[in-house]
Every structure is written in structure tokens, then in C-alpha cells.
Amino acid sequence: MVAPSSPVQPALRVRVPAGTTAGAALREGGVPTSGPAAVVVARDAQGVLRDLSWVPDRDTEVEAVAANSPDGRSVIRHSCAHVLAQAVQQHFPGTKLGIGPPVTDGFYYDFDVERPFTPEDLADLEKAMRKIIKSGQRFSRRVLGSVSEAKRELADEPYKLELIDIKGPGSNAGLNPDEVMEVGAGELTMYDNVHPHTGDIIWSDLCRGPHVPTTRHIPAFRLMRTAAAYWRGNEQNSQLQRIYGTAWESTEALERHLELLADAQRRDHRRLGAELDLFSFPDEIGSGLPVFHPRGGTVRRVMEDYSRRRHEEAGYEFVNSPHITKAQLFEMSGHLDWYADSMFPPMHLDEELAQDGTVRKPGQDYYLKPMNCPFHNLIYRSRGRSYRELPLRLFEFGSVYRYEKSGVVHGLTRARGFTQDDAHIYCTPDQLQGEIRSLLTFVLDLLRDFGLDDFYLELSTRNDEKYVGSDEQWEQATDALRQAAEASGLELVLDPGGAAFYAPKISVQAKDALGRTWQLSTIQVDLQEPELFELEYTASDGSRQRPYMIHRALFGSIERFFGILTEHYAGAFPAWLAPVQVVGIPIADEHIEHLQQVAKALRARGIRVEVDTSDERMQKKIRTHTTQKVPFLLLAGNKDVEAGAVSFRFRDGSQVNGVAVEDAVSAITGWVARRENRSPSAAELPIGES
RNA sequence: GCCGGCGUAGCUCAACUGGCAGAGCAACCGCCUUGUAAGCGGUAGGUUCGGGGUUCGAGUCCCCGCGUCGGCUCCA
Numbered sequence: 025m026v027a028p029s030s031p032v033q034p035a036l037r038v039r040v041p042a043g044t045t046a047g048a049a050l051r052e053g054g055v056p057t058s059g060p061a062a063v064v065v066a067r068d069a070q071g072v073l074r075d076l077s078w079v080p081d082r083d084t085e086v087e088a089v090a091a092n093s094p095d096g097r098s099v100i101r102h103s104c105a106h107v108l109a110q111a112v113q114q115h116f117p118g119t120k121l122g123i124g125p126p127v128t129d130g131f132y133y134d135f136d137v138e139r140p141f142t143p144e145d146l147a148d149l150e151k152a153m154r155k156i157i158k159s160g161q162r163f164s165r166r167v168l169g170s171v172s173e174a175k176r177e178l179a180d181e182p183y184k185l186e187l188i189d190i191k192g193p194g195s196n197a198g199l200n201p202d203e204v205m206e207v208g209a210g211e212l213t214m215y216d217n218v219h220p221h222t223g224d225i226i227w228s229d230l231c232r233g234p235h236v237p238t239t240r241h242i243p244a245f246r247l248m249r250t251a252a253a254y255w256r257g258n259e260q261n262s263q264l265q266r267i268y269g270t271a272w273e274s275t276e277a278l279e280r281h282l283e284l285l286a287d288a289q290r291r292d293h294r295r296l297g298a299e300l301d302l303f304s305f306p307d308e309i310g311s312g313l314p315v316f317h318p319r320g321g322t323v324r325r326v327m328e329d330y331s332r333r334r335h336e337e338a339g340y341e342f343v344n345s346p347h348i349t350k351a352q353l354f355e356m357s358g359h360l361d362w363y364a365d366s367m368f369p370p371m372h373l374d375e376e377l378a379q380d381g382t383v384r385k386p387g388q389d390y391y392l393k394p395m396n397c398p399f400h401n402l403i404y405r406s407r408g409r410s411y412r413e414l415p416l417r418l419f420e421f422g423s424v425y426r427y428e429k430s431g432v433v434h435g436l437t438r439a440r441g442f443t444q445d446d447a448h449i450y451c452t453p454d455q456l457q458g459e460i461r462s463l464l465t466f467v468l469d470l471l472r473d474f475g476l477d478d479f480y481l482e483l484s485t486r487n488d489e490k491y492v493g494s495d496e497q498w499e500q501a502t503d504a505l506r507q508a509a510e511a512s513g514l515e516l517v518l519d520p521g522g523a524a525f526y527a528p529k530i531s532v533q534a535k536d537a538l539g540r541t542w543q544l545s546t547i548q549v550d551l552q553e554p555e556l557f558e559l560e561y562t563a564s565d566g567s568r569q570r571p572y573m574i575h576r577a578l579f580g581s582i583e584r585f586f587g588i589l590t591e592h593y594a595g596a597f598p599a600w601l602a603p604v605q606v607v608g609i610p611i612a613d614e615h616i617e618h619l620q621q622v623a624k625a626l627r628a629r630g631i632r633v634e635v636d637t638s639d640e641r642m643q644k645k646i647r648t649h650t651t652q653k654v655p656f657l658l659l660a661g662n663k664d665v666e667a668g669a670v671s672f673r674f675r676d677g678s679q680v681n682g683v684a685v686e687d688a689v690s691a692i693t694g695w696v697a698r699r700e701n702r703s704p705s706a707a708e709l710p711i712g713e714s
Numbered sequence: 715g716c717c718g719g720c721g722u723a724g725c726u727c728a729a730c731u732g733g734c735a736g737a738g739c740a741a742c743c744g745c746c747u748u749g750u751a752a753g754c755g756g757u758a759g760g761u762u763c764g765g766g767g768u769u770c771g772a773g774u775c776c777c778c779g780c781g782u783c784g785g786c787u788c789c790a
Contacts (some may be wrong), residue, residue, distance in 0.1 A: 194779080252716070252786060253787090254786055259715080259787050266775085268784090299725085307781050310780095311782085397790095431716070432788060543718060548790095639747095640753090642747095
């Protein structure tokens with residue numbers, strides 16, 4: 025999710041004389057103190073964010089941090105989290121506090137509470153928070169003298185005590201500083217919420233700050249949802265109740281954010297899948313196992329056909345492998361050692377028992393395959409290989425099954441059965457670098473063809489707890505990927521420890537129409553499996569050599585990519601992918617015949633076209649097929665029939681009337697053949713040009 | 715897997731504290747013959763996710779299972 029754009033003001037810097045508050049100096053300097061650009065905190069000369077009440081002990085310069093800046097929003101959100109915690113402890117006495125940091129687009133706070141929160145609780149808490157905000161409590165920073173003093177004050181807050189302990193002298197070992205706002209480097213501080221008139225301390229929390237000056241500087245917020253979360257993110261720890269909220273510099277910004285969420289909901293592929301009759305998840309089949317309906321099947325087939333063609337052109341060879349295998353294969357590949365938990369449990373076959381019930385013949389375990397690579401390795405080693413054959417690129421639309429935990433299954437993007445556009449490239453060490461580079465180009469080109477064009481790369485390196493192979497191998501493989509990634513010129517983000525047990529990887533992250541990023545293609549250099557499978561080729565000098573192996577999936581999974589595209593286009597697929605590309609709508613029955621002729625001409629040129637001959641009125645048909653997101657509607661009435669023409673109506677409501685049939689046909693076929701990803705409209709379609 | 719919410723017709727949703735399961739859309743059958751986002755009328759459609767329990771009586775309350783949604787953890 026991206027923050028709604030806001031005008032970026034040049035940061036205002038002012039000089040703060042010793043003994044003066046940063047806030048006073050900034051006010052003096054004329055920075056806005058109300059509205060969306062109001063100053064909420066100051067950035068000191070070292071770049072550290074400070075409360076406006078901060079008083080430097082010598083003259084210094086500070087910069088105003090506005091409410092509508094990324095840092096400003098984080099501070100507002102963090103302060104809002106404090107208000108939430110105060111409201112919770114008022115409403116539910118005895119509740120223990122976890123942590124409450126700002127996160128992307130909002131904040132959360134974790135609580136150890138008697139019973140989980142209900143939706144009604146959220147409504148009550150929001151009300152209580154509004155009251156607190158309106159009362160204008162001051163956020164007041166107080167430095168604690170010592171660890172023991174802190175522990176005395178926080179004796180009733182076991183989680184905070186734990187944080188103080190973990191912090192230890194001068195280190196934040198094991199804590200993510202972005203998440204744990206409670207303790208900072210150097211000193212322990214409390215933030216007191218102080219009554220604006222009486223000066224009484226109403227509520228306090230261990231916190232490194234900074235905060236907005238008063239609760240009134242939280243202009244707009246909303247509590248979003250409740251959830252459970254493990255303390256310090258560890259499954260072994262107790263589960264706390266988390267409340268998520270969002271907060272913004274203005275009501276308008278909040279509204280924009282909520283609208284964005286609503287848009288995402290409207291684009292949800294699970295919803296569109298049902299509305300557009302693309303696919304479903306029948307309960308009878310099981311969680312995470314989709315069926316594709318004819319319309320979804322068409323889109324999918326077009327995606328696959330196009331991908332096949334591109335792969336063929338790029339020198340791939342097509343292979344096939346079965347969905348199940350004896351355990352032996354995944355023992356050899358190491359998958360059973362590492363990933364047995366996320367594989368479907370084995371089918372035990374061919375066991376024979378004697379009369380007395382003892383095992384006469386032990387039988388075999390068969391597994392559904394979670395990956396295709398071991399099969400491709402077997403194809404590789406089915407005969408002797410020569411260096412002349414390399415690089416050998418084996419491609420398969422391979423269906424795999426993974427036993428995803430029940431809580432993580434999510435539509436098409438996280439399914440238990442899905443089809444990878446999987447390939448394994450076997451090459452010589454000399455070919456590795458060139459192969460990765462051309463692969464990266466190939467991948468990005470193909471993604472662009474589907475209308476995704478905003479990318480960055482992520483390099484996932486070895487997880488030191490979970491890997492096989494030698495340091496040298498990992499270094500070599502990682503370097504090869506890094507070099508290729510750097511050569512691509514795309515932004516490269518590091519993901520330390522994110523690799524699979526057998527290989528480092530580059531993943532292509534793509535942004536969709538709403539600015540959300542999705543991990544799509546992955547490229548992995550694997551030096552382990554060729555060894556495990558004892559893969560070899562004969563080099564030009566007659567020696568036996570071990571090939572390098574590259575794993576790559578481009579869409580990742582067809583189903584997942586389908587889901588992402590559905591959301592990216594909000595169901596309005598580009599015409600070349602649309603399940604139904606053209607619908608003919610007669611004004612009256614007597615115009616059906618004319619449209620049938622047009623449809624015939626289109627169909628002859630490979631266009632997916634239907635004529636709506638139902639009893640409905642023309643207006644209703646337009647509505648129906650517009651909501652079905654058909655890119656081209658062709659209407660015909662008396663005028664059109666007499667002129668040998670049709671009238672275009674597009675998804676956006678624009679129209680071009682009285683187009684000669686021949687021109688209409690070539691305009692549509694041209695648009696589809698060019699694989700235009702834009703939605704056709706009167707302004708976009710070059711009618712009459714061929 | 716864990717915590718919480720939800721599950722009523724193909725879809726979206728009603729049914730006050732337990733008291734005769736209902737509407738719109740879709741489907742089907744008619745009428746209307748139409749120029750750019752819903753013409754009119756009718757018919758049919760249900761073991762209220764499944765199983766067990768409490769009760770004179772359960773869509774509603776309790777237990778178990780399945781599915782789903784939001785998180786956490788996970789994601790080769």
C-alpha cells in the first residue's frame with residue numbers, strides 16, 4: 025500500500041538557542057503548527073527525532089518534521105498507539121502491555137488481556153480514544169535514573185520488564201529497533217500522559233519516543249481489526265491480543281487511505297473470481313485447491329500458450345513429469361529432510377500382510393510432489409550428457425502440492441495445489457553468468473508483456489541455520505546472482521538469510537496498479553542438487569564434469585500470477601487475455617443476423633466473440649457485459665445494418681458509432697494481435713486504420 | 715498450527731430476547747421489439763456447512779468437525 029501523495033514541503037531548519045525548546049524555536053521560525061503540515065517533532069543535527077519540548081543544552085540547528093511526512097505520520101501513529109493503550113487499560117483494568125509500534129499505514133499495540141477483544145470492544149475503545157484525544161493530554165518525557173528504578177516503576181508490566189532485561193547494558197540484542205519502540209539506546213525513558221490543566225499524570229508507558237506534543241495532534245485515526253500475535257514473534261511464546269489501527273495527518277488523508285483499502289477489496293481476486301465466473305474453491309475438494317471455470321480456463325490457457333511460445337523461442341525444451349513419486353526421490357534431493365512438514369503425508373502402498381497380521385512385504389511411501397526439480401534431474405541423467413548440449417533448458421508446467429498450514433491458505437495466491445511454470449537450466453561454469461543475465465532479461469520482458477513494468481530485485485542469501493553445501497559453493501552461487509542483478513540496472517534489495525536450504529535466489533518484485541508489491545519470478549543457482557543426483561557431462565577434453573543448475577519460475581505459479589493479474593487489472597483483463605473479447609448486442613431481434621455475420625468474421629480470425637440473443641433489453645445487455653468487463657461491445661440497429669456497420673461501446677462507456685464492419689474487424693484483431701494491455705476506448709482505438 | 719470473527723437459495727443479505735425461514739439479483743416461463751449501465755409479470759429454488767447435545771420447540775444456545783475471513787507463525 026502506498027501513502028496517499030502529499031505535497032513535499034522543503035524541510036524548514038531553524039536555530040535553537042540553548043535552553044529553548046525546539047518547538048518554541050520552530051514556532052518562532054514560522055513553521056505551521058496546525059493543519060496537515062503541522063510540525064509534530066523536530067530532527068536534530070544528528071538526524072535524531074526529538075520531541076518539540078526537547079531543550080538542547082547548547083545552540084543547535086533542528087529541522088521541522090511535518091505531520092504529513094513519512095516520519096511525521098509514524099510519530100502520530102505511535103502516539104495514537106499510546107492513546108489506544110491508555111483506553112484499553114482504562115476499559116480493561118489489569119491488562120498488561122506488550123509493544124505498540126507504528127507500522128506501514130498504521131500502528132498496533134499488543135495486550136495480554138483477560139478475554140480477546142470483540143468488534144464491540146473496538147467501537148467502545150474508539151470512543152474512549154476520541155475522548156482522550158479531545159482532552160488534550162500532554163506527552164511528557166521523563167528519563168529514568170536506573171534500570172532498577174525502571175523495574176520498580178514497571179513492576180506490574182511483565183512484558184516491559186522483559187524488554188528492559190533483554191536490552192541489557194548498551195545493547196539491543198534480539199530486538200528489532202523498528203518494532204520495539206519501548207527501549208532506545210543509552211537511556212530508559214517513560215512517557216507520561218499529563219492532564220493539560222491539573223498537570224496530573226493520567227497514564228504512563230515505557231517508551232523511547234518521540235511523541236506529538238499533545239493528544240490533540242492526532243488529527244484522524246481508526247481502529248481497524250483485532251488479531252492474535254505471539255509475544256516477540258515467537259510461536260513458543262504466549263499469544264497476545266493485537267489491535268491494529270491507522271492514523272493520519274488529516275481526515276482527508278484517512279479517507280483516502282480507507283478508499284484505497286475499499287478499492288483493494290473490490291479488486292480482490294477471490295471476489296472477482298466468483299463475479300466473473302473464473303474459478304472457485306469447492307468445499308468438497310478441499311482447502312486451497314481451485315477449479316478453473318471455462319472463463320478462467322480461457323485466460324489461463326492464453327497465458328500458458330503465450331508463455332510456451334516465448335519459451336520455445338528462447339531455446340527451452342518441454343518435459344513432463346508425474347504428480348506423485350516414491351519417497352526415495354525426495355530423500356535423494358533432501359526435501360524430505362527439510363520440508364517433510366509442508367508436504368502432504370505419504371500414501372503407503374503395496375504392503376502385504378501375512379495371515380497372522382505380520383508384515384510380509386514392507387510396501388512403499390509415495391508422496392505428492394512439492395517441487396519439480398528432482399524429476400528434471402532424472403531426465404538429465406537418463407543418459408550421458410555432452411558439453412555440446414549445454415545449456416540444457418528443461419521446462420514444464422508442473423503441478424505441485426504443498427501442505428500449507430490451514431491459517432495461511434489464501435485464494436489463488438497461497439494454494440495447496442498449483443502449477444509452476446518451472447524450468448531447470450543445466451550449464452557449464454563458464455555459461456553460468458551469461459545464462460543468468462539473459463534469463464533475467466527474458467523474465468522481465470515476459471512480465472512486461474503482461475502489463476507489469478515496475479520492478480525491483482531482491483537477493484536472498486544463505487540462512488546460516490538452514491543450509492547444505494560448502495561456504496565456497498554458496499559464495500560462488502551468490503556472487504553469480506549478485507553480478508547479474510547489478511548488471512540489470514534495477515534496484516537491488518538484500519534479504520539476508522532468506523534463501524532456501526539448497527540455493528540463494530534473486531526474486532523479481534513487481535508493483536501492481538495499486539502500488540502493492542508481489543514476489544513473482546525467482547532465479548536460484550543450485551550447486552547442491554547436481555551433487556546429490558551426481559549429474560555429469562563430458563567436457564571437450566573427455567573429462568567428467570558437474571554441471572551448474574539454475575532453478576527458475578517466472579510467473580511463480582500460474583494460479584498466483586492469475587490472481588495478481590486479476591487484481592492488477594481489477595478484472596478488466598487486456599483484450600488479448602479477456603475470456604470473452606467481444607459481445608454483439610442487437611438493438612432488436614431483426615439485427616441478430618447481421619451481428620452473427622460480424623461474429624463469424626471475428627471468430628474466423630481467432631477472436632472470442634458471443635452474440636447476446638437473449639430476451640433482455642439492449643440497455644440491460646450493455647450493463648451485463650460491462651459489469652462482466654468485456655472489452656468490446658458491438659451494437660447494431662437499423663442504421664448500422666443499412667450501412668453495413670457496427671457501433672462500438674467500450675468498458676469506460678465511450679462509443680464509436682457506424683464503423684464499417686471490415687474496419688471494426690481489423691481494429692479489434694489488430695488490438696488483440698498487438699497484445700495491447702490498455703483498456704480499449706473510443707480515444708484509444710484507431711478505427712479505420714489497419 | 716495458534717487466536718478471534720463468520721457460514722441461511724447459485725450470488726448479496728434479512729429473520730427482536732429460542733416460537734410458521736424471507737427479499738433483491740441470477741435461473742426458468744411468458745409478455746414487451748427496443749439506439750448505449752437494470753422494461754413488466756409469473757414459476758421454481760432450502761436437511762439454515764456437517765455431526766452430536768440442551769429444550770415442548772434450535773438458523774438462533776453448547777460441544778466436535780469442515781470451510782472461510784483477519785492476523786500471528788510459516789511460505790522450498
